[in-house]
Amino acid sequence: MTAKKATAPRFWIALAVPGMIWLLVLFIVPVYAVLAIAMGKLDQMLEAPVAVWSPLDWSSSNVIDVWRDIFGSASFAGPILARTIAYTAIAALVCLLIGYPCAYFVARFAGRRKGLFLVLLIAPFWISYMMRMLAWIDLLATGGYVNKALGWLGIGPVNWLGGHSVTVVFGLVYGYIPYLIMVLFAGLDRIDGSLLEAGRDLGLGRVRTFIHVTLPLSRQPILTGLLITVLPMLGDYYTNQMLSGAAHTSMIGNLIQGQLGTPGLEGQGAVLSLLLLLVLLIPMVYYVIATNREAASR
Amino acid sequence: MTATSSAGTSPAPATTADPVSPVKARRLPRRSPWGHPWFLEGFIWLYLLWSLAPIAIAVLFSVNNGRSQSAWQGFSWRWYFTDHTNSVLHNPQLHAAVSQTVRLSVLTTLIAVPLGVAFALGLNRWRGGLPATFNFVMLLSYVIPELIFGVSMFFVFTTLFTSVHLGTLAEVLGLVTWNVSWPAIIVAARLATLGRQYEEAAADLGANQFQVIRRVLLPLLAPAIFASAVLVFSGVIDDFVIVDLLSSSAGNTPMSVIIYTTQHGGNGGPALNALGSIMLAMSLVIVILGYVGYRLLSRGERGGLDALTAIAGEG
Numbered sequence: 218m219t220a221k222k223a224t225a226p227r228f229w230i231a232l233a234v235p236g237m238i239w240l241l242v243l244f245i246v247p248v249y250a251v252l253a254i255a256m257g258k259l260d261q262m263l264e265a266p267v268a269v270w271s272p273l274d275w276s277s278s279n280v281i282d283v284w285r286d287i288f289g290s291a292s293f294a295g296p297i298l299a300r301t302i303a304y305t306a307i308a309a310l311v312c313l314l315i316g317y318p319c320a321y322f323v324a325r326f327a328g329r330r331k332g333l334f335l336v337l338l339i340a341p342f343w344i345s346y347m348m349r350m351l352a353w354i355d356l357l358a359t360g361g362y363v364n365k366a367l368g369w370l371g372i373g374p375v376n377w378l379g380g381h382s383v384t385v386v387f388g389l390v391y392g393y394i395p396y397l398i399m400v401l402f403a404g405l406d407r408i409d410g411s412l413l414e415a416g417r418d419l420g421l422g423r424v425r426t427f428i429h430v431t432l433p434l435s436r437q438p439i440l441t442g443l444l445i446t447v448l449p450m451l452g453d454y455y456t457n458q459m460l461s462g463a464a465h466t467s468m469i470g471n472l473i474q475g476q477l478g479t480p481g482l483e484g485q486g487a488v489l490s491l492l493l494l495l496v497l498l499i500p501m502v503y504y505v506i507a508t509n510r511e512a513a514s515r
Numbered sequence: 516m517t518a519t520s521s522a523g524t525s526p527a528p529a530t531t532a533d534p535v536s537p538v539k540a541r542r543l544p545r546r547s548p549w550g551h552p553w554f555l556e557g558f559i560w561l562y563l564l565w566s567l568a569p570i571a572i573a574v575l576f577s578v579n580n581g582r583s584q585s586a587w588q589g590f591s592w593r594w595y596f597t598d599h600t601n602s603v604l605h606n607p608q609l610h611a612a613v614s615q616t617v618r619l620s621v622l623t624t625l626i627a628v629p630l631g632v633a634f635a636l637g638l639n640r641w642r643g644g645l646p647a648t649f650n651f652v653m654l655l656s657y658v659i660p661e662l663i664f665g666v667s668m669f670f671v672f673t674t675l676f677t678s679v680h681l682g683t684l685a686e687v688l689g690l691v692t693w694n695v696s697w698p699a700i701i702v703a704a705r706l707a708t709l710g711r712q713y714e715e716a717a718a719d720l721g722a723n724q725f726q727v728i729r730r731v732l733l734p735l736l737a738p739a740i741f742a743s744a745v746l747v748f749s750g751v752i753d754d755f756v757i758v759d760l761l762s763s764s765a766g767n768t769p770m771s772v773i774i775y776t777t778q779h780g781g782n783g784g785p786a787l788n789a790l791g792s793i794m795l796a797m798s799l800v801i802v803i804l805g806y807v808g809y810r811l812l813s814r815g816e817r818g819g820l821d822a823l824t825a826i827a828g829e830g
Contacts, residue, residue, distance in 0.1 A: 233649070235630060236653075238648045239692065243651065246671060250675055251666060303569065317713075318559070319559045322557070331820070333817060335820065340566075343798040345756060348570065348792075352573035355584040358584065358585075361584060391565075399827070452660035454662065458775075483670075490667070493662075501655065501659065505658060515767040
């Protein structure tokens with residue numbers, strides 16, 4: 218037995234090593250490359266970023282440039298950041314307001330139709346995001362069904378795709394709400410029905426049972442659900458670009474993506490990516506720990 | 516995860532305060548004492564209409580015999596293959612996009628699934644600081660926003676690994692890294708619920724490590740591996756950010772990127788609806804195959820709802 222145990226680990230190590238090398242070369246190194254470019258220099262001739270791999274030689278010129286863009290007198294990145302926060306916050310809140318009743322209904326009242334509702338709620342997961350945006354572009358176009366319906370009510374055609382904040386937030390909600398609903402459903406479905414019965418037996422009505430029993434128990438799913446919608450929204454540039462494309466509705470994702478293809482600005486794109494990563498690191502780690510704890514408690 | 520009765524047909528009531536017989540309890544699943552919430556029911560149907568009707572309309576207009584997206588002009592396959600210049604079949608760019616999406620999905624699944632499964636198996640036994648660190652790194656790769664991941668891939672292929680040019684190879688390398696966490700997480704979860712007893716029994720009966728894996732572990736893990744393959748495959752079909760940042764020319768641009776680049780500004784035309792519908796059909800086929808395959812592999816041991824949530828990555 219002891220001889221076996223001594224040889225066993227080597228076998229399992231050999232299984233894990235390919236994946237570890239892959240993650241090292243194609244995940245850790247790339248993230249470090251962003252840091253090396255953010256702290257690197259600019260090749261003045263080629264206008265190409267030069268990665269500086271040793272922390273001893275790092276230059277702060279890109280960071281200073283980005284700092285000026287955000288807080289300087291001619292700041293153009295500052296409003297973009299503020300807009301990103303506002304759009305994301307409103308969209309996440311609307312997602313929650315629409316998503317919670319849906320998840321709550323399926324978890325508590327769907328009965329034997331639960332399977333049907335789940336299929337319909339999961340369906341958007343399997344429909345390409347671009348297809349879903351394409352569908353709304355058709356509907357929101359000047360001659361599309363939305364404007365036809367509005368015209369029927371006597372409201373003139375609105376150029377929805379001409380750079381409106383409302384359209385962008387609408388697109389974000391539409392795009393990411395299925396993820397929130399599934400997380401909420403998984404959480405609400407796990408609430409012990411006997412707790413609700415207890416609330417009722419103690420004389421609480423429907424509303425007060427909800428406020429005093431269900432809502433406190435759904436705090437964790439709500440947090441995780443908001444996280445799972447906010448994380449991708451903050452890195453989203455395509456929803457915005459497809460439904461608006463205007464500079465006055467652009468978000469941090471658009472800023473980064475734009476700098477990526479622009480000679481001379483790629484270093485600043487790297488700094489902004491790192492900034493975003495830094496802000497999101499705490500919620501990311503929280504999410505990993507929360508889902509681990511949840512898996513352990515099952 | 517979801518409580519289903521052994522028959523897998525009706526969800527068993529969690530608990531019933533009223534003293535009802537088990538037969539009656541099964542007949543009235545999860546009966547609310549306050550009556551049915553019709554307002555919520557109406558609300559969710561409105562949500563579902565808002566969520567899915569636009570897709571149905573987009574698919575409908577992909578078989579419209581005209582350019583309009585809002586006036587029906589009769590049924591036609593012209594945007595799929597009849598039209599000799601603009602159909603998906605005859606437009607070289609759209610045609611190439613379909614095959615590129617299939618190519619990326621197959622290659623990524625073939626690499627990411629074995630890599631992730633081996634990783635999960637290895638880390639399940641190997642304890643210590645180094646494996647724990649890599650497990651955490653793998654989880655970070657799962658939650659990192661795709662834009663930041665895409666940016667890091669873009670930089671590493673344009674400044675460090677410059678022999679990997681932007682294009683199919685870069686796309687596959689990026690997609691494998693992005694998707695390897697699916698099989699790793701799902702198999703790790705399955706290993707945790709299985710425990711060690713099956714392998715120990717096999718080892719006591721004289722099986723060596725390879726035999727334990729091939730004859731005991733892999734069959735037990737088959738549903739989990741299969742579910743993760745379905746997730747990776749359909750995930751690559753729908754992927755956008757990574758392939759958008761790592762593609763370089765029309766020859767290596769998949770469908771999602773084509774829809775994005777031609778549509779914004781609203782001048783795509785119905786051939787794009789056809790392309791989107793093809794993507795939808797591909798995902799649908801994968802999902803149905805996945806559902807049926809998962810139920811076969813798990814030999815009905817788990818209910819339909821479990822199969823559904825497993826191939827949606829929620830299991």
